[in-house]
Amino acid sequence: MDRIPILKFGHFLLVTIQVDMYDRLALNLENDLVNAVSKHEARGVLIDISAVSIVDSFMGRIIGNIATMSRIMDAETVVVGMQPAVAITLVELGLPLAGVHTALNVEKGMALLQEKIGLNAHSDAARAEEDDDDQPE
């Protein structure tokens, strides 16, 4: 059965989707990822979808689900590298992925995650002022 590899990277989990997703693969990923978060006690999840050029409503929902699940398990999720066409499609489908953090590329996503985790771990007053990308909802 096809699986998408989940890499452990310190406190974070790194998922790079290199193929176009189909439903079975997406469901497996959801399952594996939640288990991996629990197993490694991960604090953050970074999903790179820069190679995904086609999304449908199901995929959008799965991405939203994964983010919500990890948040419940106390891991922040950042989706990075979304292509413009994919972003437009998701918005037109009415799936703006509220509650999911986003970043332009892996580098910025990592920085964002580190900031979030740092914030949660020891509330640094100086950094708290510059609470970046804290979208409402």
Added chain:
Amino acid sequence: MASKTSDILNKRKKLVLETWINNQLQDPTLREDLMTNQELHGQSEELLDSFNQAIRSGNYTDIDSQEYYPVLDILNSLSVTRAHAGFSPRETATFVLSLKRAIVEVLQQELAQDQALLISEILKISDLLDSLSISTLEAFIKGREEVILRQTNEINEISTPVIRVWEGILALPIIGTLDSERTQIIMENLLQEIVNTSSNIAILDISGVPTVDTLVAQHLIKTVSAARLMGAECIISGIRPEIAQTIVHLGIDLLGVQTKASLAAALQTAFSRQQLSVVKAKAKP
């Protein structure tokens, strides 16, 4: 028999042409500023010649047949040029319709002794010229539509610039009403520019948007959401007092979107998000 009119037109061509041009010149709607007398003369003569050629065949009814191709060609190109030059439909139609009067006048003189023939010829000519003027108007409207289409495309192209105001900060001044087609273009431009410049912040300035109704607001929110999915934060700026009133009265929820009154305020916010600060240079001693 059928080409009786054609014979007369051939014989009295000069007179017909003169009467016709006089008719056109007398018309109060003639646009002398858009066309010289000489041009008018040339166009009239060209049309009359090919018209003469066409009715010589005796075909007075079917303007789709081969004999009328030259006539229709002349009329089409003439109406399209006139449409582009800014003539009104009335002026263009008058061009063909005034020919009818000229021909009828000449026929009256020539066929004064044979009333029955005169009436039948006038009826035929009149029907024919009516269909010709309809096709002229059709071509005219087509020409106008081309102009409108071209302008629409141009407006779409020029009205959606994405400006990089600072490292990581994009500004997008939106001018004019947002419909779904323009939103699509704006969104695509903005997202592509976010990728190209790897920007974190996009400022949407709506000071140039005349009114914000539910549809426009929805389009704005869509754009903001799409930019957010790409990892860029959006600030909407340029919200005028009356727009703020409309938004609240319509019950549009803009709470999820950061809004600022002016572009300057939005830029300030963007700078502080990027941990930049603008300071006055110290005066030189």
